[in-house]
Amino acid sequence: xVQLVESGGGLVQAGGSLRLSCAxxxxxxxxxxxxxxxxxxxxxxxxxxxxxxxxxSTYYADSVKGRFTISRDNAKxxxxxxxxxxxxxxxxxxxxxxxxxxxxxxRESEYDxxxxxxxxxxxx
Numbered sequence: 827x828v829q830l831v832e833s834g835g836g837l838v839q840a841g842g843s844l845r846l847s848c849a850x851x852x853x854x855x856x857x858x859x860x861x862x863x864x865x866x867x868x869x870x871x872x873x874x875x876x877x878x879x880x881x882x883s884t885y886y887a888d889s890v891k892g893r894f895t896i897s898r899d900n901a902k903x904x905x906x907x908x909x910x911x912x913x914x915x916x917x918x919x920x921x922x923x924x925x926x927x928x929x930x931x932x933r934e935s936e937y938d939x940x941x942x943x944x945x946x947x948x949x950x
Contacts, residue, residue, distance in 0.1 A: 828852040828939040830922045835944030838912055842948070846907040848922030848941055856900035859925035861937060862907045864918035864946075871921070873932040875907060885930045890916075912948045919943040 834846040846862070861876040875886045875896040884896050893912075898905040905922060923937035931937075 828855075828924055830924065830939055830941035832920065832922045832941045832944040835920060835946045837947045837949065840912060840914055840948055840950050842912050843908070843910045844912065844946060846909065846920055846922075846944060846946070848905045848907075850903045850905070850922075850924065852903075855903040855924075857928060859928055859930050860896075860898060860905040861923045861925060861931070862896060862905075863921045863923060863934065863937075864916075865921070865943075866915075866918040869918075871934065873934065874920070876925070876930040876932060877905065878930050879928040883930055885932060887932070909946070912946075914948045914950045917946060917948050919945050 829851040831849045862874040863871050864874050865871040877884045877896045881898050893910050895908040921943045922941040924939040926938050
């Protein structure tokens, strides 16, 4: 059984920064790619960022490229999302997810374990 627990969300002004963390349980964390998704109120959940099992490859949604950075620490079983230059349109519940595979993917259907989400609110 895999459990993912996000933390680090909160309220921040536009232009500010937040760092989200996701702690994973389970012995096979390092074998799988990890991803971050988000869901704004009234909208469908969307892909944000993903990182390969080794951390050697990452991929971002165009909307966050250059502002967000995903990273992982396999020894600590954590994946993080550093969010800089935040905009009001970044407001959403952010979810950490574990991929079924080792390589990066932006497809929600390729993720099988999800955290409960953490709220990020960016005020203008």
